[in-house]
Amino acid sequence: MKLARNILLVDDEASWLRTLAVTLNRLVPEAEIDTCVDSRQVLNRLQVGDYALVLLDLTMPFHSGEELLGMIRAEHPNTRVIIVTGVNEVDTAVRCIKHGAYDYFIKTDNVSDLAHTVRRALEVVGLERNYLHIKERFLSRTLDNPKAFNNILTCEPVLLDQFRYLEAVAFSPEPLLIHGESGTGKSEFARSCHQLFSPEQPFVSLNLAGINSDTFELKLCGRLSHKPNGEVDAVTGMLHQAGSGVLYLSEIGALPLSAQITLLELIESRSYSPQGSDSRFPIKCKFVVSTQDDLLTLNKAGEFRSDLLYRLRAHKIRLPRLAERPLDIAMLINHFIAEAAEEMSLSAPQQPRDLAPKLLDYDFPGNLNELKGMVFDAVSRSDGVTLNISPFMEAIKEHKSLDAAPGDHIIFPKSLPTLAQMNQALIDEAMSRTANNQTAAAQILGISQSALSRRLTKGQEH
Numbered sequence: 001m002k003l004a005r006n007i008l009l010v011d012d013e014a015s016w017l018r019t020l021a022v023t024l025n026r027l028v029p030e031a032e033i034d035t036c037v038d039s040r041q042v043l044n045r046l047q048v049g050d051y052a053l054v055l056l057d058l059t060m061p062f063h064s065g066e067e068l069l070g071m072i073r074a075e076h077p078n079t080r081v082i083i084v085t086g087v088n089e090v091d092t093a094v095r096c097i098k099h100g101a102y103d104y105f106i107k108t109d110n111v112s113d114l115a116h117t118v119r120r121a122l123e124v125v126g127l128e129r130n131y132l133h134i135k136e137r138f139l140s141r142t143l144d145n146p147k148a149f150n151n152i153l154t155c156e157p158v159l160l161d162q163f164r165y166l167e168a169v170a171f172s173p174e175p176l177l178i179h180g181e182s183g184t185g186k187s188e189f190a191r192s193c194h195q196l197f198s199p200e201q202p203f204v205s206l207n208l209a210g211i212n213s214d215t216f217e218l219k220l221c222g223r224l225s226h227k228p229n230g231e232v233d234a235v236t237g238m239l240h241q242a243g244s245g246v247l248y249l250s251e252i253g254a255l256p257l258s259a260q261i262t263l264l265e266l267i268e269s270r271s272y273s274p275q276g277s278d279s280r281f282p283i284k285c286k287f288v289v290s291t292q293d294d295l296l297t298l299n300k301a302g303e304f305r306s307d308l309l310y311r312l313r314a315h316k317i318r319l320p321r322l323a324e325r326p327l328d329i330a331m332l333i334n335h336f337i338a339e340a341a342e343e344m345s346l347s348a349p350q351q352p353r354d355l356a357p358k359l360l361d362y363d364f365p366g367n368l369n370e371l372k373g374m375v376f377d378a379v380s381r382s383d384g385v386t387l388n389i390s391p392f393m394e395a396i397k398e399h400k401s402l403d404a405a406p407g408d409h410i411i412f413p414k415s416l417p418t419l420a421q422m423n424q425a426l427i428d429e430a431m432s433r434t435a436n437n438q439t440a441a442a443q444i445l446g447i448s449q450s451a452l453s454r455r456l457t458k459g460q461e462h
């Protein structure tokens with residue numbers, strides 16, 4: 001394991017450099033300290049030595065500290081930088097923080113403050129490197145293609161086990177079933193399966209919520225027809241588009257019963273016929289399907305065919321809720337901060353150290369989608385230095401007050417509505433409160449998204 005204790009001090013003033021090195025050696029004896037007086041040598045030194053931390057003077061001939069900071073962040077992202085500055089350069093130092101410096105220190109300040117900051121930075125780098133080390137070791141020992149999982153950040157053993165399982169079953173001709181609540185990363189796992197199975201081939205996806213049987217068959221198989229003038233009119237189906245790649249069908253629990261027969265037939269025969277055509281074409285793609293519902297429960301309720309269920313359950317991955325992944329929270333927040341900052345062209349604020357522990361008791365009903373939304377909101381409300389934590393605190397407060405709220409009384413009209421009318425009214429209210437977001441509305445109603453989707457479709461038919 002790499003120990004984060006090597007520090008490079010950079011300053012063109014040799015006497016100050018010597019004094020600083022002696023002081024830090026005394027105050028942070030566990031660190032190994034090197035010095036560099038020539039700003040042109042810094043990148044070479046970083047290439048040769050593995051430095052956890054660089055203390056950079058701002059004003060130097062050849063390369064300024066600010067310039068060097070940019071180069072270090074780009075080429076050595078695992079090395080942290082502390083800016084050491086004179087009183088008259090504090091504005092520049094603050095700008096450096098926005099560009100990724102860990103902290104800054106004014107030369108006239110108390111050196112024991114600097115020692116404290118240095119220790120904290122070494123601790124942070126140590127934790128980061130430890131995580132990378134564990135992940136690398138675990139994955140390289142057990143996985144042939146760890147890169148296929150680059151899109152899935154985790155250090156939870158349950159998920160790392162799922163990586164191994166996915167690698168083992170990715171090439172099986174049987175479909176893969178991914179089960180998990182909304183926002184648990186089902187589509188990311190489907191993408192990893194694609195990376196393993198056939199990265200050069202297409203990844204085609206279809207959400208089955210609210211789909212009817214005719215549309216399902218048309219979407220998958222396509223259609224061939226002839227215009228009155230004899231010209232051929234063709235609609236290409238997804239089975240053709242997917243080629244030898246992956247066809248990802250999400251919300252499989254919402255598939256109508258008659259379409260389930262079609263899907264089973266396609267999986268079993270490994271061939272399809274476009275509507276209006278007599279020819280059959282081979283199916284070469286891998287089927288990956290996902291669901292938020294418990295298919296067995298749907299099966300018992302007569303809403304999901306047993307034969308399809310058993311076919312789909314051959315290879316199954318269950319993804320845990322975010323609340324069951326405490327080890328990942330801090331890392332995911334950092335990941336979403338970087339994503340948000342890039343998307344909004346803002347500088348990435350730092351995650352406060354006490355934020356992740358505060359979120360450990362929070363339930364995250366929307367899983368990673370919810371965390372991502374909170375972080376994007378927080379980044380947009382931040383000053384570019386430290387992450388604004390109000391979106392997180394507001395969610396926790398709202399959650400607690402919902403838990404504690406006494407039940408509101410429903411006031412019924414004089415003549416009672418029928419059950420069907422009441423059902424419809426509840427659904428309408430939930431959809432309106434969630435701006436027509438079916439996933440969120442289903443959560444409020446305490447039913448699965450596919451069950452809601454079915455009810456909505458039924459409502460439209462009447």
Ligand SMILES: Nc1ncnc2c1ncn2[C@@H]1O[C@H](COP(=O)(O)OP(=O)(O)OP(=O)(O)O)[C@@H](O)[C@H]1O
Pocket residue numbers: 151152153154180181182183184185186187188189250292332335368369372439
């Ligand atoms: N382990 C992970 N590391 C980083 N980002 C992730 C991870 N898992 C999921 N995400 C991100 O979180 C968001 C939700 O993930 P995803 O869409 O895969 O969930 P899902 O289970 O398919 O959701 P739904 O059922 O609502 O479609 C996406 O933006 C995705 O990129």
